[in-house]
Amino acid sequence: MQVLPITTEVLHCEMDRDCASDVTHIGSKGYLYCANHAPDRRPGEGCRALKGWEIALLESGQPVPSYKPISFKTYLITKNKRNLDGYNLS
Ligand SMILES: [Zn+2]
Numbered sequence: 001m002q003v004l005p006i007t008t009e010v011l012h013c014e015m016d017r018d019c020a021s022d023v024t025h026i027g028s029k030g031y032l033y034c035a036n037h038a039p040d041r042r043p044g045e046g047c048r049a050l051k052g053w054e055i056a057l058l059e060s061g062q063p064v065p066s067y068k069p070i071s072f073k074t075y076l077i078t079k080n081k082r083n084l085d086g087y088n089l090s
Pocket of ligand 1: 013014015016019020021033034035036037
């Protein structure tokens with residue numbers, strides 16, 4: 001039986017479906033690219049390198065919160081606030 005790593009389905013360069021390189025960049029429209037394909041993104045689409053904690057999020061199956069870079073601390077605060085809102089505690 002072949003066991004595939006859990007990241008195979010989640011982390012995928014969206015420039016080329018056959019691209020097997022690791023995702024390292026995010027475009028302004030939320031598409032994910034590898035370092036090789038990031039410079040070839042659609043004209044007019046911004047692109048930036050993902051931070052380490054953002055890649056860790058993707059590997060755990062969660063989306064990157066925003067194309068606009070935020071700090072990990074801001075992410076945690078926003079996430080906690082959202083959870084609290086969900087329980088009507090705010
Ligand atoms: Zn690629």
